[in-house]
Amino acid sequence: MVLRHEKLDVYRLSIDYVAWVYKKAVDLNGIHRPARDQWLRASQSIPLNIAEGNGKAAEADRRRFFEIARGSTLECAAIQDVLVAGKALGESESRERKVGLDRMAAMLSRLGGRGYCVKEDCAGFGVDEIDSDPDPDPDSDFDFNRR
Helix, strand or coil, rough: CCCCHHHHHHHHHHHHHHHEEEEHCCCHHHHHHHHHHHHHHHHHHHHHHHHHHCCCCCCCHHHHHHHHHHHHHHHHHHHHHHHHCCCCCHHHHHHHEEEEEHHHHHHHHHHCCCCCCCCCCCEEEECCCCCCCCCCHHHHHHCCCCC
16 A cells, blocks of 8 residues: 555655665764764654645645645755764765755745746747736736835
């Protein structure tokens, strides 16, 4: 049996990332222990919030959990920066993993409804651009600094 969240590419990517973090965390002790502990928590938060958000019926609830997962994704990138600065993680390895984190953040933005919209190609309708704000004033002529 496969649960709905297990079908999401972003969930599978996040599980792969958590497995990598566990592997790297084994060697982080001493002065790197606080970053290690935070890294483990943040990495685990990504798939856990994806699963919980995907199970919510209300759109606002889904969005909130996906945005929390996105925040944890960005937090993991920052923790990697800290570990690179502390010479506990190689810069090239961190860069490689940040590609995956960036991809997860983009997927979570779409799932959460942030920065994602579908726009039709207007050329087929003989129109240059569709004004999504159909009020009578032309938006391009509006001066926001006018008082």
